[in-house]
Amino acid sequence: MKKIYKIMALALIAVMLLGVCACGNEAKKKDPIIGSWECEYDATDATLDDFENAFGYTPDIDDKFLISMYFELNEDGSFELGVDRKATLKSQDKVIDALLDELVDMYYRQMEAEGYSKEQAEQASVAAYGCGIREYFEQIIEKAQEKNEDNEYVLEGYYRIKDGKIELSEDEDDFDDAIVLKYELKGDKLTIKSISGESDDLEEFMEDKGIELPVKFTR
Numbered sequence: 001m002k003k004i005y006k007i008m009a010l011a012l013i014a015v016m017l018l019g020v021c022a023c024g025n026e027a028k029k030k031d032p033i034i035g036s037w038e039c040e041y042d043a044t045d046a047t048l049d050d051f052e053n054a055f056g057y058t059p060d061i062d063d064k065f066l067i068s069m070y071f072e073l074n075e076d077g078s079f080e081l082g083v084d085r086k087a088t089l090k091s092q093d094k095v096i097d098a099l100l101d102e103l104v105d106m107y108y109r110q111m112e113a114e115g116y117s118k119e120q121a122e123q124a125s126v127a128a129y130g131c132g133i134r135e136y137f138e139q140i141i142e143k144a145q146e147k148n149e150d151n152e153y154v155l156e157g158y159y160r161i162k163d164g165k166i167e168l169s170e171d172e173d174d175f176d177d178a179i180v181l182k183y184e185l186k187g188d189k190l191t192i193k194s195i196s197g198e199s200d201d202l203e204e205f206m207e208d209k210g211i212e213l214p215v216k217f218t219r
Helices: 002-028 044-055 085-113 118-129 133-147 200-209
Strands: 035-042 066-073 078-083 154-162 165-169 179-186 189-197 215-218
Touching: 044 085, 066 085, 066 215, 085 118, 085 133, 118 133, 189 200
Parallel strands: none
Antiparallel strands: 035 066, 035 215, 066 078, 078 154, 154 165, 165 179, 179 189, 189 215
16 A cells, blocks of 8 residues: 555656646747847838939839848847848849839930930930930949948847837847837737837938838748
8 A cells, every 4th residue: 555655656746847847848938039030121112202203203113122121039138130131132123123214214205205216315315424324324323322332231239028118229238228119929920010219220221211110020
């Protein structure tokens, strides 16, 4: 009988230990927000709005201008938020090619309205700019790209989660001047709903790129 009691006691201890281990594993489970997040923000409309403001009409193009962003939230409390420059430029180049076609066609239409043939319009371009009209537009775009060569946004530092917000700071121990991101996390979707705090640089970057909230990231 004593032997049976010992076996039952051992079994009970084993069950209790399993419960403790399970609780321990649960406690060590990492925060679901930790990981690598990506976003392809469609900035096509903002780009076409700029085109319309400059030239008076909105071109009909098939290509999309996608700004590829990433948000790394690491287990050690560090983070990196930035733009994948290579992927973004690849998307941008496709849109620029489409807009170049629009600009060249617009030039020919305007010159035709003034009585110039296409050949005469090209000759007028060479006389005025020293090159054909497409090459002239390409030079303008190339200069603009060179001007923005260093316009690459990367924000690094430390983060903490507090009251349903992600606080970002350069200093691991000081979040008094943090950028504050109000967010919503649903499965593999992280939505940044608002930005506040010391966020002037981030908001300026977003405004410059035509990025509007909410911004939705996925794993």
